[in-house]
Amino acid sequence: xxxxxxxxxxxxxxxxxxxxxxxxxxxxxxxxxxxxxxxxxxxxxxxxxxxxxxxxxxxxxxxxxxxxxxxxxxxxxxxxxxxxxxxxxxxxxxxxxxxxxxxxxxxxxxxxxxxxxxxxxxxxxxxxxxxxxxxxxxxxxxxxxxxxxxxxxxxxxxxxxxxxxxxxxxxxxxxxxxxxxxxxxxxxxxxxxxxxxxxxxxxxxxxxxxxxxxxxxxxxxxxxxxxxxxxxxxxxxxxxxxxxxxxxxxx
Amino acid sequence: xxxxxxxxxxxxxxxxxxxxxxxxxxxxxxxxxxxxxxxxxxxxxxxxxxxxxxxxxxxxxxxxxxxxxxxxxxxxxxxxxxxxxxxxxxxxxxxxxxxxxxxxxxxxxxxxxxxxxxxxxxxxxxxxxxxxxxxxxxxxxxxxxxxxxxxxxxxxxxxxxxxxxxxxxxxxxxxxxxxxxxxxxxxxxxxxxxxxxxxxxxxxxxxxxxxxxxxxxxxxxxxxxxxxxxxxxxxxxxxxxxxxxxxxxxxxxxxxxxxxxxxxxxxxxxxxxxxxxxxxxxxxxxxxxxxxxxxxxxxxxxxxxxxxxxxxxxxxxxxxxxxxx
Numbered sequence: 001x002x003x004x005x006x007x008x009x010x011x012x013x014x015x016x017x018x019x020x021x022x023x024x025x026x027x028x029x030x031x032x033x034x035x036x037x038x039x040x041x042x043x044x045x046x047x048x049x050x051x052x053x054x055x056x057x058x059x060x061x062x063x064x065x066x067x068x069x070x071x072x073x074x075x076x077x078x079x080x081x082x083x084x085x086x087x088x089x090x091x092x093x094x095x096x097x098x099x100x101x102x103x104x105x106x107x108x109x110x111x112x113x114x115x116x117x118x119x120x121x122x123x124x125x126x127x128x129x130x131x132x133x134x135x136x137x138x139x140x141x142x143x144x145x146x147x148x149x150x151x152x153x154x155x156x157x158x159x160x161x162x163x164x165x166x167x168x169x170x171x172x173x174x175x176x177x178x179x180x181x182x183x184x185x186x187x188x189x190x191x192x193x194x195x196x197x198x199x200x201x202x203x204x205x206x207x208x209x210x211x212x213x214x215x216x217x218x219x220x221x222x223x224x225x226x227x228x229x230x231x232x233x234x235x236x237x238x239x240x241x242x243x244x245x246x247x248x249x250x251x
Numbered sequence: 252x253x254x255x256x257x258x259x260x261x262x263x264x265x266x267x268x269x270x271x272x273x274x275x276x277x278x279x280x281x282x283x284x285x286x287x288x289x290x291x292x293x294x295x296x297x298x299x300x301x302x303x304x305x306x307x308x309x310x311x312x313x314x315x316x317x318x319x320x321x322x323x324x325x326x327x328x329x330x331x332x333x334x335x336x337x338x339x340x341x342x343x344x345x346x347x348x349x350x351x352x353x354x355x356x357x358x359x360x361x362x363x364x365x366x367x368x369x370x371x372x373x374x375x376x377x378x379x380x381x382x383x384x385x386x387x388x389x390x391x392x393x394x395x396x397x398x399x400x401x402x403x404x405x406x407x408x409x410x411x412x413x414x415x416x417x418x419x420x421x422x423x424x425x426x427x428x429x430x431x432x433x434x435x436x437x438x439x440x441x442x443x444x445x446x447x448x449x450x451x452x453x454x455x456x457x458x459x460x461x462x463x464x465x466x467x468x469x470x471x472x473x474x475x476x477x478x479x480x481x482x483x484x485x486x487x488x489x490x491x492x493x494x495x496x497x498x499x500x501x502x503x504x505x506x507x508x509x510x511x512x513x514x515x516x517x518x519x520x521x522x523x524x525x526x527x528x529x530x531x532x533x534x535x536x537x538x539x540x541x542x543x544x545x546x547x548x549x550x551x552x553x554x555x556x557x558x559x560x561x562x563x564x565x566x567x568x569x570x571x572x573x574x575x576x
Contacts, residue, residue, distance in 0.1 A: 144489035154489050160508035217550050
């Protein structure tokens with residue numbers, strides 16, 4: 001499932017009221033890299049030479065070490081479960097059970113049985129996310145046009161202002177990145193940029209990103225999960241062809 | 252799974268009086284009133300200088316300002332820059348003119364949950380006005396005149412030629428607020444208006460090559476936008492149309508983690524001679540830093556409140572009154 005990045009901005013009103021290189025000479029072959037300046041090194045399919053940018057495992061932040069479980073494109077409810085597990089907060093399961101329509105609208109004689117069924121579902125969901133520390137996220141890449149001034153594309157889906165929200169059980173969980181500035185910049189030499197742009201054409205690009213969870217911030221009716229972008233992959237949303245892979249330097 | 256666009260938070264500016272520590276380069280608290288106050292202590296006529304002296308408190312001039320780090324974008328407005336403490340900024344503003352008085356302004360600020368805490372979201376500064384005792388007849392005449400001007404849709408200005416006004420936006424935990432934006436409007440004195448060209452050249456000399464400039468009959472705008480790395484945004488950047496600033500102290504600012512320091516300037520020509528400048532408005536905002544400060548403050552206030560509630564629960568377990576059943 002693909003998600004769309006969300007640009008977050010805050011406005012103060014007056015008055016009373018406020019990423020690595022990609023040589024796209026072909027596809028589906030062994031990766032290579034191109035020069036990088038200030039951004040992320042990307043392995044370019046079909047190019048030759050160079051080495052893959054090295055990725056260093058991020059340091060343990062917020063006591064996340066040991067969380068080796070992985071989630072791929074989690075749904076809203078799973079992210080709510082994950083937030084509670086990460087934050088170490090006991091979820092209000094009794095309340096959730098009573099609010100579940102199956103229980104709420106059941107005949108009195110059936111309520112007890114349905115409570116057990118619904119509770120078992122919540123318990124299973126919570127158990128499934130226990131120990132998860134890695135998320136594989138798929139989103140629209142929101143790739144910018146090439147900027148010749150600084151020799152880079154920008155993966156908008158990974159920008160510092162990007163946030164993804166998940167809503168379930170009356171909770172809103174935001175997923176943000178702590179290294180968006182480095183992760184979003186995809187440095188490409190000018191001599192390769194045109195070939196890449198031609199390759200992309202008008203196609204939509206899909207981003208597959210691997211995120212390492214760093215910390216959580218509680219909020220009212222939910223909270224924020226902050227993750228570190230470890231690596232990403234760009235592919236054509238139409239034919240699935242991989243265009244580039246990148247490891248984001250640890251920061 | 253689905254996503255939702257997070258709506259930009261809209262805000263209302265709030266302002267606070269400048270509080271000082273008495274340290275060099277900081278402002279001690281004054282009365283914060285630009286035209287006398289309602290305390291009853293200021294009575295009788297007074298000159299603007301007298302009103303300003305009473306309201307400004309201790310001001311240490313020249314202001315203790317730090318130069319822009321080498322390689323970083325020039326980001327100060329007459330010495331006031333993002334990252335300064337509230338007190339440093341207030342002092343620096345008041346050092347720019349002996350008649351300027353810093354004043355709380357509770358009508359502006361970010362609409363955020365403060366959990367009962369008071370945070371200073373910025374301050375405005377204006378020229379002190381003479382205090383003149385008026386008779387009832389004079390007051391009535393003024394009201395009548397004002398009503399007539401409103402009826403005729405006469406343009407009204409909140410300052411006079413030769414004056415300037417400021418708005419400085421700050422954010423942080425209570426007592427630790429720092430500048431995230433600043434804007435100043437300077438209305439040139441009559442007969443001493445500089446040329447539009449000289450003003451623009453001065454701006455270019457200070458802030459460098461602009462990201463964008465717009466020249467219209469009624470205004471000339473320049474913008475220096477930088478990304479969070481401090482790189483000048485050019486027209487080839489995806490951020491070109493996204494990172495905007497606010498030149499006027501009356502305008503709100505936008506904060507985005509994707510944008511860095513943005514300086515905006517507007518030069519307004521004289522109607523009688525468009526080659527001369529009537530007004531110069533210059534504003535700066537550090538969007539990424541401001542966004543982070545706002546986020547950190549919200550989280551800090553929330554944590555503070557959570558700690559308060561936890562302590563109350565803890566205390567309740569020791570000495571709370573038991574219900575009588």
